[in-house]
Amino acid sequence: MAKTPRPTLASLDAHPALAETASHLFYAAALENVPAAFLKQALPLVCQALGGDYLALVKGEKGKWRVLGASGPERPLPTDLLAEVLDSDEAQLKRQWYVTPLSPHSGTGELLAAYRTWMERPEPSDAFVTTAGWLNAALAAVRERERLDQRLMRLQAILEIAARWQQTLEMAPLLEQMAATSTRLLGSERATIFLWDRAAKQLIGRPALGVQGNELRIPDSTGIVGQVIHSGQPRRVDVDVEAEQGEVDRRVDRQLKFHTKSLLCVPLRGRSGELFGAFEVINKIGGNFTDIDQEALVELAAHAAVALENTQQVEDLLHSRKQITDDAAQRVQMIGDCPAVQALRSTVRRVADTDLAVLILGENGTGKEVVAQMIHYGSRRRAEPFVAVNCAAITETLLESELFGHEKGAFTDAREMRQGKFELASKGTLFLDEIGDMSLAGQAKLLRVLEEKIVVRVGGSTNIATNARVLAATNQNLADLVRQKRFREDLYFRLNVVTLDMPPLRDRGDDIVTLAEHFLKHFCLQARRRIVKFTTAAKRRLLAHRWPGNVRELRNLMERLAYLAPDDQDKLDAPDLAFILSPASTAANALSLDAPLTDATQRFQIEYIKRHIEACRGNMTAAAERLGLHRSNLYRKMRQLEMEVDEE
Numbered sequence: 001m002a003k004t005p006r007p008t009l010a011s012l013d014a015h016p017a018l019a020e021t022a023s024h025l026f027y028a029a030a031l032e033n034v035p036a037a038f039l040k041q042a043l044p045l046v047c048q049a050l051g052g053d054y055l056a057l058v059k060g061e062k063g064k065w066r067v068l069g070a071s072g073p074e075r076p077l078p079t080d081l082l083a084e085v086l087d088s089d090e091a092q093l094k095r096q097w098y099v100t101p102l103s104p105h106s107g108t109g110e111l112l113a114a115y116r117t118w119m120e121r122p123e124p125s126d127a128f129v130t131t132a133g134w135l136n137a138a139l140a141a142v143r144e145r146e147r148l149d150q151r152l153m154r155l156q157a158i159l160e161i162a163a164r165w166q167q168t169l170e171m172a173p174l175l176e177q178m179a180a181t182s183t184r185l186l187g188s189e190r191a192t193i194f195l196w197d198r199a200a201k202q203l204i205g206r207p208a209l210g211v212q213g214n215e216l217r218i219p220d221s222t223g224i225v226g227q228v229i230h231s232g233q234p235r236r237v238d239v240d241v242e243a244e245q246g247e248v249d250r251r252v253d254r255q256l257k258f259h260t261k262s263l264l265c266v267p268l269r270g271r272s273g274e275l276f277g278a279f280e281v282i283n284k285i286g287g288n289f290t291d292i293d294q295e296a297l298v299e300l301a302a303h304a305a306v307a308l309e310n311t312q313q314v315e316d317l318l319h320s321r322k323q324i325t326d327d328a329a330q331r332v333q334m335i336g337d338c339p340a341v342q343a344l345r346s347t348v349r350r351v352a353d354t355d356l357a358v359l360i361l362g363e364n365g366t367g368k369e370v371v372a373q374m375i376h377y378g379s380r381r382r383a384e385p386f387v388a389v390n391c392a393a394i395t396e397t398l399l400e401s402e403l404f405g406h407e408k409g410a411f412t413d414a415r416e417m418r419q420g421k422f423e424l425a426s427k428g429t430l431f432l433d434e435i436g437d438m439s440l441a442g443q444a445k446l447l448r449v450l451e452e453k454i455v456v457r458v459g460g461s462t463n464i465a466t467n468a469r470v471l472a473a474t475n476q477n478l479a480d481l482v483r484q485k486r487f488r489e490d491l492y493f494r495l496n497v498v499t500l501d502m503p504p505l506r507d508r509g510d511d512i513v514t515l516a517e518h519f520l521k522h523f524c525l526q527a528r529r530r531i532v533k534f535t536t537a538a539k540r541r542l543l544a545h546r547w548p549g550n551v552r553e554l555r556n557l558m559e560r561l562a563y564l565a566p567d568d569q570d571k572l573d574a575p576d577l578a579f580i581l582s583p584a585s586t587a588a589n590a591l592s593l594d595a596p597l598t599d600a601t602q603r604f605q606i607e608y609i610k611r612h613i614e615a616c617r618g619n620m621t622a623a624a625e626r627l628g629l630h631r632s633n634l635y636r637k638m639r640q641l642e643m644e645v646d647e648e
């Protein structure tokens with residue numbers, strides 16, 4: 001066997017006959033950026049120039065020889081000679097085979113092997129080594145361009161993912177986009193993202209083509225993905241590597257009706273570094289996954305993990321928001337079956353999912369706000385805010401800032417910018433309660449906003465669009481107020497596209513019992529006591545009572561019953577109701593008979609309000625509820641009675 005001196009890249013001058021081959025080689029290299037395609041053109045050129053019958057570029061990997069490209073009719077490789085050249089890193093000739101390292105001392109393990117049926121000269125040809133050097137240089141240029149191309153593609157794909165993430169708020173489409181992008185980027189047949197359900201010790205793989213629900217569930221100890229999850233390290237399985245192929249879980253293949261030949265899997269880690277899944281690409285087209293692929297997938301997985309975490313958070317938020325909305329919608333219900341309530345319910349159903357303005361009229365505590373909420377939750381705005389404003393409770397000077405917001409420093413107390421109710425309810429519903437109490441100046445501003453659908457914060461100049469649906473309510477006769485010029489006619493017509501009249505409690509017939517039972521059950525549950533029921537006599541007693549219009553009052557009485565009825569009692573009879581249905585007289589008895597009626601009434605009212613506030617331990621909202629009043633009306637009443645008012 002002849003040994004050659006270490007081959008060097010000779011100049012073209014030394015081999016003028018090969019100059020044309022060299023120029024073709026570099027021309028092909030300039031046009032190609034896929035090494036396999038380049039070799040397909042380059043190897044026949046080299047083979048022909050050297051007068052060979054067969055030429056192969058081979059790579060020694062894990063004790064096997066892989067042919068990267070070849071020219072001429074295939075023949076068995078001289079594996080012993082290849083091994084010797086690999087060890088010696090020197091060109092060698094053996095019978096008709098001539099083998100040289102493609103790039104000596106590079107450690108790439110790539111050898112160029114040529115076979116010739118006849119040998120002109122027995123010693124190794126300098127021309128062969130020189131041509132191998134040119135091939136190496138040209139191939140290196142192609143590979144470098146491929147690397148840069150791949151890097152560019154990878155960066156584009158990552159940008160694509162990041163951009164899509166911003167728009168994709170749902171998990172399933174996001175996973176599908178990621179799988180599609182990585183499949184394209186890494187030249188694989190498939191990709192799957194596994195999310196780890198630690199509690200269930202399962203890996204949930206999506207997308208899983210061919211599996212019902214596009215979702216694959218496997219134990220977290222299974223196969224290569226299981227190993228990645230537990231070691232936190234990337235894993236690669238190459239084509240035909242028997243020992244490692246044994247690690248591929250073929251049960252998963254069977255489920256997916258797919259045959260895994262090669263595989264690359266990297267862990268997915270959250271922002272705080274915890275492992276929450278794995279990203280897997282399967283079957284590299286035309287070979288094995290490379291170090292570059294692994295590097296790309298690791299990079300991709302880092303971005304994917306952030307996107308997945310964010311989407312998960314958004315999904316969780318949307319889910320809990322939906323749950324909260326559903327809960328709230330379920331809690332808002334109009335109890336009762338009397339014809340007036342049935343008609344009301346049917347109108348509410350018809351107007352709910354429109355954007356019509358609705359004016360709700362009715363006495364205090366008849367359920368105007370309940371109806372407004374039913375309209376909101378029955379509309380497509382249900383997941384957006386329902387914002388209620390009591391126009392009577394806000395002083396005229398504050399009304400504008402309350403409704404439209406204010407900029408920082410707009411007035412003395414405006415220490416921070418504050419959004420107004422119109423902005424807060426922008427996609428939802430704005431309920432303007434006690435609209436009849438709004439000043440004429442306030443009405444003018446409200447009308448402008450309703451017409452232009454634009455608000456400007458107090459002290460600001462930016463137009464802020466608002467799409468809030470406005471529902472208004474009042475216990476006053478608005479038409480009368482219009483006649484008295486205390487309410488703008490144009491605003492009246494704008495708010496009053498549909499009118500809903502709330503029936504007073506006294507006109508609701510048997511609904512009184514239905515409502516009483518409903519509230520009693522509600523408060524028994526709240527008080528965590530056994531549920532009490534009315535006897536027939538008690539129901540008759542309830543119906544015989546002269547109820548005012550106010551449902552709130554009935555509700556408050558039922559609250560007292562639920563808390564005051566003895567614990568061991570599960571039936572309430574007529575006498576049990578006597579103490580709440582007969583007018584309280586203690587305060588009145590305590591009054592002397594020498595005061596004029598107006599003074600006595602005033603004293604009674606003061607005493608009565610005081611007792612309720614005491615009973616509620618100073619909680620004004622609760623005290624107002626008990627008194628059948630709105631909190632703001634209670635304050636107004638107290639000021640009128642010259643009582644001390646502790647306003648926050």
Ligand SMILES: Nc1ncnc2c1ncn2[C@@H]1O[C@H](COP(=O)(O)OP(=O)(O)OP(=O)(O)O)[C@@H](O)[C@H]1O
Pocket residue numbers: 333334335336362363364365366367368369370371433475551552555629630
């Ligand atoms: N039909 C009904 N079904 C269930 N609850 C009702 C009904 N009507 C009124 N209520 C209850 O009565 C109370 C008063 O209702 P709401 O606040 O909606 O009345 P309102 O007419 O808006 O009162 P106000 O005039 O004081 O603003 C609430 O606790 C509400 O839950």
